Amino acid sequence: MKYYFLFYLVWRILIAVIPKRNALLPNAIINMEEKVLETLVVGFTKVLIDEAKTFLKDITDIGYDEIMQYIGKDLKVYLTKHKDKYSHVKTLLRGNTPVYLYDIYFPSKLLDGLKIVNTESGVDLFNKYNCITIIGDAGSGKSTLVKHLFLNSIYEKKFIPILIELRYLNEGTISLEDHIKSTCNINKLSTNNSILERLLDQGKFVFFFDGFDELEERIKQKIIKEINSFVSKYVCNKFVITTRPFSNIENLPLFTNLRMKDLTIKDGEIMGFVFKQLSQEKELAEKAYKSISQGDTRHIESFLKNPLLLSLYLLTFQSHASIPDKKYIFYRRVVNALFSEHDSKTKLGFTREKRCGLDQEGFEEILKSFSFLSYFEDQFAFDVDYAVKKISLIKNKKDVKFDTGLFMKDLKLAISLWTDDDGQLSFSHRSLQEYFCALFIAELKDDENKRVYKKIRQTFAIKGDGHSKEVENLLDLLKEKDEYNYSKNFYLPLLRDLNIEMTKPSFQTGGEILLNFFIEGFKLERILYSRGSREETTTRYSLRLLRRASIYETIYVHINYTRELDRYLYKEIRTNSAISDFILPNFSDNLTIKMDSDDVDIAVKSDLIDPSINLTQITFDDLKFEEVYQLFDTKILNDIYANLMTYLKLEIDSCSKFIKKVEENERDLVDLI
Template sequence: MEEKVLETLVVGFTKVLIEEAKTFLSDSADTAYDEIKQYIGKDLKNYLNKHKDKYSHVKTLLRGNTPVYLYDIYFPSKLLDNKKVISTESGVDFFGKYNCATIIGDAGSGKSTLVKHLFLNSIYERKYIPILIELRYLNEDATSLEDYIKFTCNLNKVNVNDNILERLLEKGKFVFFFDGFDELEEKIKQKIIKEINNFVNKYISNKFLITTRPYSNIENLPLFSNLRMKDLTINDGEIKGFVFKQLSQEVELAEKAYKSISQGDTHHIESFLKNPLLLSLYLLTFQSHASIPDKKYIFYRRVINALFSEHDSKTKLGFIREKQCGLDQEGFEEILKSFSFLSYFGDHFVFDSDYTTKQIGLIKRKKEIKFDTSLFLKDLKLAISLWVDDDGQLSFSHRSLQEYFCALFISELKDEENKRVYDKILKIFETRGRVGASKEIDNLLDLLREMDEYNFHKNFYLPMLNELNMEMNKMHFQTGGQILLNFFIEGFRMDSRDYKKVNGERRNDFALFLLRKKEIFKTIFVHIKFTRELDAYLYDELRKNKALISFIHPFISKKVVMFEDEVYNEVILTIEPNDGSLRAPQVRFGKLKLEEVYSYLDDKLLNRIYQNLISHLKSEILKSSQFIRKIEDNEKDLVDLI
């Protein structure tokens, strides 16, 4: 999409919306028409222009602090619906297939960039009014999601009055982008999940998209299809396309960089260069390091060095940008390690001025380092480009850089303190089920596995393996599949998915869901590769296996009562316990026999998953134990030599 073309699109889009407004008013003389015409022609036009400008220009690690037009560097993202590849080039085509979608992707996979593209594409295709909600801002706001959305619209003068907004919502004129669910603090995630579900049910005629990193529990929203960011591949030409798009003004460099990749080790390509962020880091440091490292953290080490000095010296011959606070690179990193550790485990990924100043002040006193905090922050934003400033909200240029510095801090801790941190990580896994959502830390653990290998195995990985192995060998059941099912779920619940159809007719849709055991989260880092398949299979069975549904339903439905919600006028299913509280209808194993439920499931499939998990545990326990012994023996042998 050409930049000059985008500038003219808003006017055309608003004209189309004004014409469409006539179709959903009672008559052309409806007094609301003049208000809608005023709103679309002025306030909505201003909103779209403002956010078109905001999202059409981005800062990248490759370009430092220079904003670039999105489509000068954007390589089209693709999604996976199971194994089916989904194009995202056209928002009309995409939302024609998916009314509600959750986009799941690892750090640096391009989720937020994809959202910006779909936002701009909505204007280009003149179909839906795009509203982008960056969920991280809800960490500081106690209002409901719906109030926050309407407040955002009012702040940007999107709705002149609530009646106009309500009409447009009812007619499905919006596409809502909820970006960065994983950036919400743990204490409010469950609340936001419920509010997203309520908002979608209330305004089901619109389109909805959520982005998140994996394992955040947002994947369980009943109306949403779960799609995953597709990795870049060399065979499909995607890696080549990405490289030449990023280096479109440096074709010779692009050719050399791609040649180093295409002729490099396949394992390295599969492990690293499938990810847009890591591929960008490789391109950033290519001239100094024209090789693909075999560990992820080396990418980050190289990019940190490049951002501190090498990048300026390459782009501006002989020039190294002055750091005004007086710290050298080592000093900057010393502060960033401590800050990243405190902020990461405090669930802070975006930092306001007060929080940043307070934490850096604390670190300065502890480390007895003197420097001007305001100049330090200015250097991070301007001289080094490690941080970005979004209307006073500070963050790392990419969240994975915060995780890198946090991992670096942990790897340098003394034995006892190192173990305390891993114990805390284990506690995070153990409690994530109780808080109803997960603190996603897989990228941090990948880095720790490389940077702190001995402690990672001794204090974290091997204890987790042994605990899961004990669970998988409890002989309470006849088959491995039954052990697996008993480990993973404790029963079922039934939710009402009450919503209005586009034509205004009401439909009540009741679906069964799993009651997953809280205990599974403690060892999820080990078993997720196996229980993901189990989860998908059981989820599918609860929608398609009529015999299983018919068997479970009576155990739940006879406890169900119905009441009318006065706020939204929706019929909701619930049960009434003796204490008078309200909760979703559910049944646990005990009264409902696990063995009877198991008889309706695929015994061969469940036993296969179980056997694969058992084999994996045995292999990993052996390798981890041998690694620990080898390190300890080697150190002893070396000391014995002196």
């Protein structure tokens, strides 16, 4: 085994000295890397056993055999199983064939503000941050980064990695802590619980909570509270949450928000990514990168900064050596490539058999309906029963016959549009589901088209802030594919409704209108903290804004301005003691106010809190709105309002002229016959 470790060190040195563009290692070295990884679990568990013997020595009823059972067998089984699972991935470029992660993994970077954070070493990352939220758009590489950090934790023998895919908590039958402990305690042995608790107290774990944005809205607040509680209880460990932007997780007090860094031409990342993905096709890689680097750089960077979109571009490159200016054309090319061109690229003259008997048009007709239904039912990963039920419903509605089982197999094997992860089906990427959903909506008759856009507005109102980013790609596709109906049935009505709200004559100034529209008061959030021993648990409260529920229906229009307002108000809450001095006494007289650089925290011993006191929220019904308004900089509030109103006027004028022009052009053309 020692020779594997020696070779691994040599391999790492080679990686460091070979230029990224030419870092195309021989297959023998890549395969050896995979074999070396197999030995790391054994070495890691041995280190853990040696460490455990020291910090478990004071527990008299736990002997060496129990330690060996839990760490040397149970935990080893978990790490081995998940090492195998996370070290192989499926990519659109490689069809549905699993490939070794480090054959295609290009190191991701994170941003802490403007500071670049490297992720090649988990130890280095977690020495800087105990708790991080990794925020990135769809396809930015969040889940792939987590898989790398999981494997890297085994390699560096520092932390026991536990990856929790949060979507599995949507059923709501088990708490987060119970789910975590069930995951860690594989064989459910009672002695394991004592060892597990001590490992947790010693900070031996790094927990990856992957895909917060995939949680259903009804359960998000519950999971946020459970994450807060678990982190505070076992604060010595390391914690990572991944999410799309604006999912309402970014304000967790113990977590630092890090964002996925975009790929850029300037930093050589697009070139490095291209050559990594096409490491076995160097000539193709050179041509693909040349097509990118010699184009309009600004346009290319805005379109190909995302690893997924860049991968999709490479997939379609041989047939279309140019970058389209619209997203839906881009996805159309990808779908065409997956249906027919991808196999012929590597297997001359070969087209994979579609066993269900449908042609591409037939597949797409079913997929459009399925994507529409599943998208609006928040089903982004679904089991076989769900898929069969929906496909059968669509078959009956469309009166078309084919074998559902073979249809699903074709989507996984012949076309690679779907993936299968232990019985959980999903599109190769969620954006493809959004593409087919957009096609379905764009083809609806006018009345039904209006109903769908009304449903989207209602969903904004229900789901709140996070939904604006979640639905952004779908709305972009709809705007490109069917701008007339998008403008007439969705965007212009939103603009006009918000304009009415912003011009109500209830207040004297625009700043007052804005503040009253955005918030209705303040709330205190209760957070449990434990430092070291859990006997020292304290309860702290953070002063937060109580936003009006009504703002969310039109948030797609005003989000940039209310986000600016949000940042300003929180800055004032955190730094202006006059605000907290005015607001907090309305909650309770028993709170000790402590100002710090991050928040207004009211820290008290948990046993001093009277549970009968209502600490939840206070509204403008209890506070004088005029006095609250004067606590803030009224010029800043009025400026934000003025900018929003200028934007609304320009957008209403532009959108109205576009609709009128389309209608006039159609009428003029019909008049010609």
